[in-house]
Amino acid sequence: MSSTIDRRAFLxxxxxxxAIVATPSSLKVLAMGPAATASDVFSPGPWxxxxxxNQVTVLLCKSEMGQGIHTAIPMIVADELEADWSQVKTExxxxxxxxxxxxxxxxATFGSQSIRHLYQPxxxxxxxxxxxxxxxxxxxxxxxxxECEAIQGKVHHKSSGRSFSYGxxxxxxxxxxxxxxPRLKDKSEFKLMGTPVAxxxxxxxxxxxxxxxxxxxxxxxxxxxxxxxxxxxxxxxxYDEQAxxxxxxxxxxxxxxRGIGIxxxxxxxxxxxxxxxxxxxxxxxxxxxxxxxxxKYLADALDMSALEARNDPGVPAALRQASKRxxxxxxxxYLSHAIMEPMNATAHVQADRCETWSPxxxxxxxxxxxxxxTGLKPEQIKVNTPYLGGGYGxxxxxxxxxxxxxxxxxxxxxxxxxxxxxxDIKYEAYRPGYGHRIDASLDKTGKVTAWSHRVAGSIVHGxxxxxxxxxxAVSGLRDLQYDIPNIKVDYIxxxxxxxxxxxxxxxxxxxxxxxxxxxxxxxxxxxxxxxxFRLKHLQHSPRAQRVVELAAxxxxxxxxxTGAEGRGITTYYTDEAYVAAVAEVSVDRKTxxxxxxxxxxxxxGGPIINPDTAEAQIAGALIMxxxxxxxxKVEFADGGVKSANFSDYHTLRMSQAPNIEVHxxxxxxxxxxxxxPSLPLAAPSVTNAIFDATGARIRRLxxxxxxxxxxxxxx
Amino acid sequence: xxxxITLKINGKSYTVQAEPDVPLLWVIREYLQLSGTxxxxxxxxxxxxxxxxxxxxxxxxxLQVIRAVGREITTIEGIREDHPVKQAWIDIQVPQCGYxxxxxxxxAVALVEKNSNPSEADIIQAMEGxxxxxxxxxRIKQAIYQAAEExxxx
Numbered sequence: 001m002s003s004t005i006d007r008r009a010f011l012x013x014x015x016x017x018x019a020i021v022a023t024p025s026s027l028k029v030l031a032m033g034p035a036a037t038a039s040d041v042f043s044p045g046p047w048x049x050x051x052x053x054n055q056v057t058v059l060l061c062k063s064e065m066g067q068g069i070h071t072a073i074p075m076i077v078a079d080e081l082e083a084d085w086s087q088v089k090t091e092x093x094x095x096x097x098x099x100x101x102x103x104x105x106x107x108a109t110f111g112s113q114s115i116r117h118l119y120q121p122x123x124x125x126x127x128x129x130x131x132x133x134x135x136x137x138x139x140x141x142x143x144x145x146x147e148c149e150a151i152q153g154k155v156h157h158k159s160s161g162r163s164f165s166y167g168x169x170x171x172x173x174x175x176x177x178x179x180x181x182p183r184l185k186d187k188s189e190f191k192l193m194g195t196p197v198a199x200x201x202x203x204x205x206x207x208x209x210x211x212x213x214x215x216x217x218x219x220x221x222x223x224x225x226x227x228x229x230x231x232x233x234x235x236x237x238x239y240d241e242q243a244x245x246x247x248x249x250x251x252x253x254x255x256x257x258r259g260i261g262i263x264x265x266x267x268x269x270x271x272x273x274x275x276x277x278x279x280x281x282x283x284x285x286x287x288x289x290x291x292x293x294x295x296k297y298l299a300d301a302l303d304m305s306a307l308e309a310r311n312d313p314g315v316p317a318a319l320r321q322a323s324k325r326x327x328x329x330x331x332x333x334y335l336s337h338a339i340m341e342p343m344n345a346t347a348h349v350q351a352d353r354c355e356t357w358s359p360x361x362x363x364x365x366x367x368x369x370x371x372x373x374t375g376l377k378p379e380q381i382k383v384n385t386p387y388l389g390g391g392y393g394x395x396x397x398x399x400x401x402x403x404x405x406x407x408x409x410x411x412x413x414x415x416x417x418x419x420x421x422x423x424d425i426k427y428e429a430y431r432p433g434y435g436h437r438i439d440a441s442l443d444k445t446g447k448v449t450a451w452s453h454r455v456a457g458s459i460v461h462g463x464x465x466x467x468x469x470x471x472x473a474v475s476g477l478r479d480l481q482y483d484i485p486n487i488k489v490d491y492i493x494x495x496x497x498x499x500x501x502x503x504x505x506x507x508x509x510x511x512x513x514x515x516x517x518x519x520x521x522x523x524x525x526x527x528x529x530x531x532x533f534r535l536k537h538l539q540h541s542p543r544a545q546r547v548v549e550l551a552a553x554x555x556x557x558x559x560x561x562t563g564a565e566g567r568g569i570t571t572y573y574t575d576e577a578y579v580a581a582v583a584e585v586s587v588d589r590k591t592x593x594x595x596x597x598x599x600x601x602x603x604x605g606g607p608i609i610n611p612d613t614a615e616a617q618i619a620g621a622l623i624m625x626x627x628x629x630x631x632x633k634v635e636f637a638d639g640g641v642k643s644a645n646f647s648d649y650h651t652l653r654m655s656q657a658p659n660i661e662v663h664x665x666x667x668x669x670x671x672x673x674x675x676x677p678s679l680p681l682a683a684p685s686v687t688n689a690i691f692d693a694t695g696a697r698i699r700r701l702x703x704x705x706x707x708x709x710x711x712x713x714x715x
Numbered sequence: 716x717x718x719x720i721t722l723k724i725n726g727k728s729y730t731v732q733a734e735p736d737v738p739l740l741w742v743i744r745e746y747l748q749l750s751g752t753x754x755x756x757x758x759x760x761x762x763x764x765x766x767x768x769x770x771x772x773x774x775x776x777x778l779q780v781i782r783a784v785g786r787e788i789t790t791i792e793g794i795r796e797d798h799p800v801k802q803a804w805i806d807i808q809v810p811q812c813g814y815x816x817x818x819x820x821x822x823a824v825a826l827v828e829k830n831s832n833p834s835e836a837d838i839i840q841a842m843e844g845x846x847x848x849x850x851x852x853x854r855i856k857q858a859i860y861q862a863a864e865e866x867x868x869x
Binding site: 065066067068196198199201202203205206207208209210211212214215217223248249266267268338339340341342387388389390391392418420421422612613616617619620621622623624627645646647651652653654655657659660 | 717733737738741745746748749750751752756758761763796801804810811812813814815816820838842844845847848850852854855856
C-alpha cells in the first residue's frame, strides 16, 4: 500500500527515529539509525510513542465496538512498559501499513482475533520500550543498566535514589537501538494484566459525549438518503426528479449504482424528497422468494449435489456396522445483525483527497472502497473510525461508505448518509439460513464410530464466487472436536440473491446448535448422561474436559433443580477458546413460552487480560445467542425482505435475559479470543434443557411458542 | 414550512428553524448536535432516543417538535455527572458498545427518581422498552439496584 518513500516521509513527519514491525513471533527492526535531529518522540515501535511531556500514546489498529479493546490494548503495552496508567492515552492509528494487524495486515476487527494477534507483539513492544528507557537512564547517569529499575513511568537508580521520568528520557532513548528479544515480565510482575481495569471509553459513553459514527458533523454537510429497490436485483423503471427537487431543502438528486440518492439540508427534508421521488421498480431477480420458499429450498438442498469438506474412508463401513444408527435434521433461519446504531457514514470528497467517518469494523475496507470510487490513491483517503454502536460482524460491510463517498463525489459536498432502521434490517447482509442433516453410528459401548454431516448454506467467508466449500458453513464440523474416528462433511452451496456475511461466531452460531443438539441426542440414544458422554468423547483434550467438568460442577449437574424444570449441557471450541455451559429452563405447557432461569458458563481462553470485560463479552455473546435461539428470524416476501423493524424482527429484552455466571479456568495456555466463543452454547443448552424438562426435541430455530407447543404435542 | 421553534433543553433555550412535524429526536441530535440522544428505530420500539419531557421518560422519535415547545426537555447531557444512576453505570461498568446506554440511563433515572426501592418486576417494567444488542441487561439491573439504594440513602 505505501511505498518506502511514503513510509519514510511519514516517519520524518511524525518525528520518529525508529520503526519496527511487530509480528506475533518477533519484533523486526525495519529501519534505521539514530535520526540526525528530531528526538522529540521516543517510538520503539509503530503503536507506541512517548513524548517529553511524559505522555505515553498507544496507537490502535482495532475498532472499539463494545468489546473493550481500547482498554485491553493499552493495558498490555503499559504493563510491559511499566508506565503509569494515568499517563497513557490512545488514538486510532492512521490506516497505514505499518500500524496494521501483524497477522492479516489490515486495519480490521473481526474473528475474536484482536488479542490473539496483538498480545505477544504488544508485550514485546512495551518490554522493548522499558528496556531502552532503563538503558537511556543508565547512560545518562553513567551507571550499569542492571543498577536501574523502571517503575510506574520512572526509571530509578537504586543505590543513589535518583530518578528520571520517561518523558525526560525521550531524547536519549530515541537514539538507542531496539532490542530484538526484550525480557517479558513474568506473570507475577503484572500490574494491569489480569486485573479488572475500568474501561477508558465508559465515562464518555455514560455522559453522552462519546462520538459514534452517527454523531459526525462536518461543516457544510448535506444529508444523504437512497431510494432502494424493494426486491433483490429489481431495476428502477421511473422516478420523479422534479417532485423531489421541489421539496424544501432538497439540493441534489443523484442516480448511482445503489439507487437514487437525495441530498438535502436536513435529514427530514431528505426523507420527504425520497417520498416525493416516487421511484418505481421492476420485479426482482427471484420474484417468488419468500420465507416459505427459502425454508423449502434449505430442506430440498440437503438432497442436492454437494462439495466434499472431509471424507474419512471408514465412514460407510462404520455406519453399516453400527450397533445403533441415529439421524436428525436441523434448520436455522436467516439472522439480522440488528445493530443498535443503524448503518451510516459521512464522506467528503475533494479533488485530491477524501475523508471518511464511519463506524466500521474494517477501516482498511473503507479506504479501499473510497479509493475505488474516487479514483484516488489509498494514502489520499483519510479514514476516521469513531466508536461503533455495535458490530457483531455486520459492520465490516461498507455500504454506507460506498453511498456517502459516491454522493459526495457527485455533489462536491460533505455527505452524511443515515439508514433508517427499516433500511438497516432490509438491506443488510445476513447470517445465512442453514439446513443440516446428520447420520451417526454408535457401537455397543455407546462410542460414536462415524458421523456423516451435510450442511446447506450460502458462502460467508473468503473471496470469489461459488461453488466452493465455505469455512463459515463447515468450521466446527470438519474439525469436530470430539474423538470420533470417522467423519464425513458435505457442503451444499445455497446460491440465492440474499446477501450474507459473517455474524457473531459465523460457523459456531449454527454448528454449535447442530453438533451440540446431536451430541445430546446421541447421549440419550446411548443411555448415557450427557456430561459423561461428552467427557468420554473428549479424552484427547484435557482443556475441553476441564470446561465441561467446571460447568457441570458449578451448575450443580446431577443435583435436584430449584425453580427450573430441566437443564442442558453444551460445549464448544472456537477462536482458540474452550467453553461449556449449562442452561436451566422451564417450559410453560399452555403457552409454549420458555423461561431460561440461569446459564452457567465456563471458559478456558488462556490468560485473561481484563476479567471484567472478559466476563462482559462471554455474557453478552450468550445473550445474543439466546436472542437468536428464542426470537430471531428474517422474513422474506415478494422477492425481497419482509422484516422491517424491531416490531417484527424481535431481539431479546430484559425480561427474557437470564442470570449468567461465568467461570474462567486459570490457564497459561496460548491466548484465545473471547468475543464469540460462548455464543454457540446458548441455543443448544436451551434446547437440550427443554428436552430434559419435557422430552421434546426441537430441531428448528427460533424457539417460538408455537414451535414449542407443536414439539410438546409430539411427545 | 419551516418555522422558528424555541425549545428548552437542559435548562437552556434553543431556537431552530424546523418543520413543525419533525420528530424532536432529530432536532435534538442533528439540528442542535446534542448527539448523546440516539436514533435506533424511529417507532418507539428500542428506547435509544429516550429523553425526559416535563420529567416523564418519552421516546423523542415519537414527539413532533412543535409539541415540545414550552416543555422542560432533559437529555442525557442534562443528567448531572454525579447522579446515582450515572455513578452506578460507571461502578458496575455497564456499557459495552454504549449506543443504547443514553436511553437506558434516561429510563433508569426516571425509574429511580419515582421509585427508589424498585423490585425486579418494577425494573423490568421500566426497562423492557430499551433494547440492548450487546446484552448488558444483567449489569443494568445491578446498576439500578445500586443507584436506587444511593437515592434512598441520600
